[in-house]
Amino acid sequence: MKASQQVELFDTTLRDGAQTAGIAFSVEDKMRIANRLAEFGMDWIEGGWPGASPKDDLFFAQMKNRNWPNSRLVAFGSTARPGHAASKDRGLNNLVESGADAACIFGKSWDIHATKALGITLEQNLELVSESVAYLKQRLDYVMFDAEHFFDGYRASPDYAIKVLKAAADGGADALVLCDTNGGSVPSYLFDVVREVVARFPDKIIGIHAHNDSELAVSNTISAVQAGARHVQGTVNGIGERCGNANLISVIPILKLKLGIDCDVSDVELQQLSSLSRFVNEMANRLPWQHQPFVGQNAFxxxxxxxxxxxxxxxxxxxxxxxxxxxxxxxxxxxxxxxxxxxxxxxxxxxxxxxxxxxxxxxxxxxxxxxxxxxxxxxxxxxxxxxxxxxxxxMGRFRRHFELVRFRVYDEKRGHHDMPEAEATVQVRVGGKLVHSAALGNGPVNAMDKALRAALVDVYPGLSAMQLSDFKVRVLSTKQATEAMVRVLIESSDGHRKWSTVGVSTDVLEAAYRALNDAIEYKLVMDQVPPPDEQDRQSSS
Incomplete structure (x- = not known):
């Protein structure tokens, strides 16, 4: 761990974040994310729940050879099951055997959860917490206790919620993490509760784990830190079950830049925040939120x-x-x-x-x-x-690389159930030479794209690496029905860059051609390819 920090960062992207609807990390995904978080310098990286799934077991097995100078791997689990001695509990022993540097276990701190969900007495719940933490603490250097539903439990029975924390502290927990599990707390209430807990446990690290069901997870996290919490849990991009978790991509710059609170993130590491956000989105197969604060494409x-x-x-x-x-x-x-x-x-x-x-x-x-x-x-x-x-x-700085002479697109359908066949023919003039090409495609736009680039690739070989990566059509006026203007947006890529172009017409193929034309011209401009007449002059000289 790095020295002289006031607030430590705990990332649960691989565990809580992996519970997001629509996200399914592979073992390889989890390993890549974990190593990227370690490169960033995240203090704690929660890898998952050993024993909960073969995927998590394989992840921890693969991570045993990690070499992280500034980060520590955390295994997640729960207190021992009711009626089981901690030493015999398979779940706790999975944490010990996982090869992780630390364990983080959750226990019930809302009295009704102990009596209704677990079906045990309040005193039995306290014993489970204390014995489970103590068993882990004898075998691991660092143990964190997540007090599940703490803020709801404190509202219902403050004395009992505090007793749960005391049981964990008596068991030897290094950090007591207060969880807003249902995400329903507001910053003013949460601030007061955290300040009270910090006062009662001055020798323990108090942490915060906030969910975003009221869209207050970041605000609640910041309030907790201002009230004295020194341990912050969250996920990259705020992913997580239901509405997500506190977004560390927002929490970190707020702590460092707005409040001047040391969270042990250097200026160089902070500059990696946008790329870290994009990387996790890529691993999660999610489109980036363009309006995401701090790191979104439209944030500035x-x-x-x-x-x-x-x-x-x-x-x-x-x-x-x-x-x-x-x-x-x-x-x-x-x-x-x-x-x-x-x-x-x-x-x-x-x-x-x-x-x-x-x-x-x-x-x-x-x-x-x-x-x-x-x-x-x-x-x-x-x-x-x-x-x-x-x-x-x-600015007078553009010269065409080719001139369209004509294009023709056929879209033939035979029979009610058969798929249509699309074919495009294109004739272009490149310099003083006429070039004719034809291509079949998956739809008329794809056929046109392939035919156009086939006509040009001999003169401009770099176009062979270019392909359409996205295609959108927008009807601009629904009142005109099929006579309406349409806007076509095309995203193209050459494996290194992506760029977007637009075309508008009442004819969708004409709109698509205009966008395709711009896409090809832009690629040639960016590659600094001269028009054919300039190429001829350069070769003759």
Missing amino acids: AHKGGIHVSAIRKQSSLYEHIDPALVGNEQRVMVSDQAGRSNILSKLQLLEPEAGLAADDPVVAEAVTRIKELEAAGYAFEGADASFQLLLRRA
């Missing part, structure tokens, strides 16, 4: 012209922190609300040496063109590649 995005004008003068006027502190970046959006400041900001990124000003004709032309296209149904917020091509045209 600015759309209104007044806002953009202000942040160009001083970013703190509309940003609560420097996004680089958490590994994020500022984004200037473009829409029908865009003013010259938005456009100028983008142009200066493309051409930092040009010395463009807000009254430059290039800026005026770009603003006018963008507003015209937005009025026609274009949306550049989600199509930054198309927007960058538009700016390059406004």
Whole structure:
């Protein structure tokens, strides 16, 4: 463990987070996440419940050869089963044999759970807690006790809830963690309770484990720390059962940047926060929440012209922190609300040496063109590649790599149950040469995409690595039914980068072609491939 910390971080992504509906981590996923958390420097990494599933057993077996300089692995479990001696309880012995550095067990701290859920007396429940912790403490260096339903239990019977904590402390628990299991507490109540517990157990580390059923898990966690808690449990991106857990991706920067509370996360580690969030989303097969505080793609995005004008003068006027502190970046959006400041900001990124000003004709032309296209149904917020091509045209820095002569798409269906067959033919002019190509595809857009790139790949070999990774169609006016304008958004990838383009038309294939055209042109621009006439000049010279 690293030294001189005031608040220690306990990650339960692999246990509590794995209980999220729709998430199923493989053993390999869990190992990769655990090692990534250790690279980040998380103090405690809860790996799962040994004995609960073959997957968790295999995970702990595979992790026995770990080499983590600053993190410790935790095995999760419960107190011994009623009627079983702690020494004979299989669950407790699984924790001891897991190879983990520490154990975290939960026990009932709400009196009604002891009598109703477990069917034992209140005194028997206290004995279970004390004996279970003591048995583990004799065999492991560090034992944490999660007081399940503590805040509900304290509300119903404060004396008994405190007795449960005392039983765990008497058993030798190193940390007493107060759990808002149902996620129903509010920060003011939770603050008062934590402060009372801290006063009663001055020699113990008091922790907080908050669920998000009232969307207060982060607020409750921060309140607990302000009341004296020194141990924080949560998950990356707030995943977890029902509505999730306290989101460590938000808790960490709030503690470090807002409150100046030492949670032993260095400035360099804090800059890894955005990439850590994306990594866990990838492992969980979840799309990132673009509006997630601190790390979301739109967390520091600015759309209104007044806002953009202000942040160009001083970013703190509309940003609560420097996004680089958490590994994020500022984004200037473009829409029908865009003013010259938005456009100028983008142009200066493309051409930092040009010395463009807000009254430059290039800026005026770009603003006018963008507003015209937005009025026609274009949306550049989600199509930054198309927007960058538009700016390059406004600056006179764009030359086409090919000209479309014609395309034709056939979509033939035979019989009621047979799937249709799509075929596209494309003719393009590359330099002074006409190229004709045809392709079959899984639908007309896929066929067009394949035929277009087949026509160009001999001249531009880099296009062989390009593929469509997402395709969306949006009807812009339902009142016009099948005559309505449609907007097509395409996401493309070459294995290293992803970029998005847009096309709009009353014809869905025309809209798709415009988006495809931009996608190919953007790839060639980013690869710094010159148009064919420039290639000819370079080869002749």
